[in-house]
Amino acid sequence: MCPSAEITAAVLVSQDSLVFRAAFSAQILSVQSSFLRSGSSYQVGQPVSLYRILKKSLLRLLAAMGITGAITGSINQGAWRVFPGLMLPDHGGESMWNAFAYVPLAYKMQYASQDYVKRFQEKRLRYIADFAYRNTRLYKEKFRNAGIKPGEIRTLDDLKKIPITSKAEVKEGYPSRSVAAGFSEQNCVIESTSGASGSVLRVLHDRYAATRMRAVSLRTHLAQGVRPWHKFCILCRDPEEFQEYEKMSLLRTQGIMEGRPDTELVEEMQKEYPYILAGHPSAMVALARAVEKTGLPCTPRMILLGGELSLPWHRTYIEKIFQCPTYNKYGAYEMISIAWECKYHTMHIDADGGIVEFLKDGEPVAPGERGEIVVTNLWNRAMPFIRYRLQDIGIPSDEVCQCGRTLPVLKEIEGRCDDFVVSPSGELIPPTRLIAHFFSTPHIRQFRVTQKTLDYIIVQLIPHQLLTENMENQLMDNIRKAVGQGITVELERVDSIPETGRGKFRTVISHVNVDLASSRATY
Numbered sequence: 001m002c003p004s005a006e007i008t009a010a011v012l013v014s015q016d017s018l019v020f021r022a023a024f025s026a027q028i029l030s031v032q033s034s035f036l037r038s039g040s041s042y043q044v045g046q047p048v049s050l051y052r053i054l055k056k057s058l059l060r061l062l063a064a065m066g067i068t069g070a071i072t073g074s075i076n077q078g079a080w081r082v083f084p085g086l087m088l089p090d091h092g093g094e095s096m097w098n099a100f101a102y103v104p105l106a107y108k109m110q111y112a113s114q115d116y117v118k119r120f121q122e123k124r125l126r127y128i129a130d131f132a133y134r135n136t137r138l139y140k141e142k143f144r145n146a147g148i149k150p151g152e153i154r155t156l157d158d159l160k161k162i163p164i165t166s167k168a169e170v171k172e173g174y175p176s177r178s179v180a181a182g183f184s185e186q187n188c189v190i191e192s193t194s195g196a197s198g199s200v201l202r203v204l205h206d207r208y209a210a211t212r213m214r215a216v217s218l219r220t221h222l223a224q225g226v227r228p229w230h231k232f233c234i235l236c237r238d239p240e241e242f243q244e245y246e247k248m249s250l251l252r253t254q255g256i257m258e259g260r261p262d263t264e265l266v267e268e269m270q271k272e273y274p275y276i277l278a279g280h281p282s283a284m285v286a287l288a289r290a291v292e293k294t295g296l297p298c299t300p301r302m303i304l305l306g307g308e309l310s311l312p313w314h315r316t317y318i319e320k321i322f323q324c325p326t327y328n329k330y331g332a333y334e335m336i337s338i339a340w341e342c343k344y345h346t347m348h349i350d351a352d353g354g355i356v357e358f359l360k361d362g363e364p365v366a367p368g369e370r371g372e373i374v375v376t377n378l379w380n381r382a383m384p385f386i387r388y389r390l391q392d393i394g395i396p397s398d399e400v401c402q403c404g405r406t407l408p409v410l411k412e413i414e415g416r417c418d419d420f421v422v423s424p425s426g427e428l429i430p431p432t433r434l435i436a437h438f439f440s441t442p443h444i445r446q447f448r449v450t451q452k453t454l455d456y457i458i459v460q461l462i463p464h465q466l467l468t469e470n471m472e473n474q475l476m477d478n479i480r481k482a483v484g485q486g487i488t489v490e491l492e493r494v495d496s497i498p499e500t501g502r503g504k505f506r507t508v509i510s511h512v513n514v515d516l517a518s519s520r521a522t523y
């Protein structure tokens with residue numbers, strides 16, 4: 001079925017050896033060595049890699065030709081990392097390049113039998129549960145408190161013995177309890193997440209884990225039709241992220257700062273002429289509005305959305321303005337990649353990167369039912385995430401996609417837990433129901449609905465001059481009707497609405513805690 005995946009997994013858990021691995025497929029040849037230290041299965045690094053060999057050779061060649069200075073400087077800074085989508089700023093160039101070597105494996109896994117994927121997941125689960133128990137205080141205590149030993153975790157059915165871990169627990173324990181022995185910010189790839197309250201959790205991925213997950217992300221881009229020669233533009237909110245892309249501006253990937261005047265933004269788009277455009281759905285909507293307003297044409301061939309919940313109206317509007325398909329991706333910093341849309345617009349779950357559970361009252365839901373998403377990262381040793389609550393709600397599906405991939409299907413993501421407004425009677429009101437009213441009201445620049453308490457909601461609004469009192473009253477009436485009786489809704493006109501952290505903009509926020517998975521939603 002997939003013998004090379006077997007071999008790699010076996011090599012991974014072997015100890016005391018200098019491992020040379022060669023992966024050869026479709027013009028990709030990588031030779032790298034990994035030095036595994038005895039006892040703790042701690043991977044020290046990857047001292048020889050294709051990346052270093054090629055980089056060194058190129059620099060020598062340029063030096064021999066008398067070319068130095070700016071060109072060699074930009075090569076040193078990683079400007080020659082050509083494959084779009086690989087170049088996320090926080091990631092070390094080496095793990096990016098090594099990711100190529102694992103693409104054939106990741107490619108095969110999407111067509112492997114479900115039985116094979118299950119065995120693969122179980123093998124990784126046994127390893128990661130044991131590793132987390134032995135190397136982190138957080139999981140050692142959790143396992144002990146639950147009265148289980150890592151040796152008892154053998155199959156996917158045993159997973160439910162492990163208690164669920166919350167973001168707060170991981171954050172409180174950072175770094176002394178959550179980060180595994182031998183790992184630190186110095187030898188890991190760093191990611192940060194923003195929480196509901198804007199609180200930030202540092203997430204560390206060991207280089208090997210980041211490499212494997214990056215290969216999984218690459219598979220996504222290949223499946224969606226992204227090719228290295230395509231001009232790829234990314235809408236950035238973070239100036240640092242933008243600068244990283246700027247360093248690579250000689251190549252086919254380009255960062256574009258959002259939040260600028262409409263004409264300026266659209267003119268830059270026309271200058272760059274992207275074949276593929278990527279960004280947060282809300283940023284893409286803003287760009288689409290700018291295009292509609294200025295009337296200047298902007299014609300990408302494909303739009304990739306990710307980073308925040310993409311609502312149905314986001315996609316309808318974006319597709320209408322740009323006249324091209326959009327593809328969604330569902331990820332989290334803790335996992336890097338979780339699910340993505342193929343050409344047939346089916347969300348496939350990266351089962352070889354993590355175990356995704358959909359739970360209701362602690363039990364898995366049936367296909368088609370909504371459940372709280374709980375993930376287990378199968379690769380990350382630096383900061384293990386085992387049965388980690390992502391605070392999202394999703395619906396699994398047993399559909400088979402016509403693309404032929406056997407990866408499990410995610411029917412729908414329903415949004416961050418606190419994006420639902422909770423009525424005093426305990427009903428959940430989906431954000432889409434509120435957002436639709438704002439979208440149907442003209443002359444609103446930006447808005448946010450915040451549920452402060454069970455019976456109080458504040459609507460913040462940045463109005464356009466043309467927004468009349470009548471429109472405003474109509475909008476508020478609609479919102480009041482949507483949330484039902486027993487909740488006071490107040491309006492506040494503001495000049496700016498802050499982001500919730502690291503470029504994530506959320507339109508509906510609820511500070512009311514509720515066990516979503518066991519509540520009922522209203523539509």
Ligand SMILES: [Zn+2]
Nearest residue numbers: 342346401403
């Ligand atoms: Zn598919």
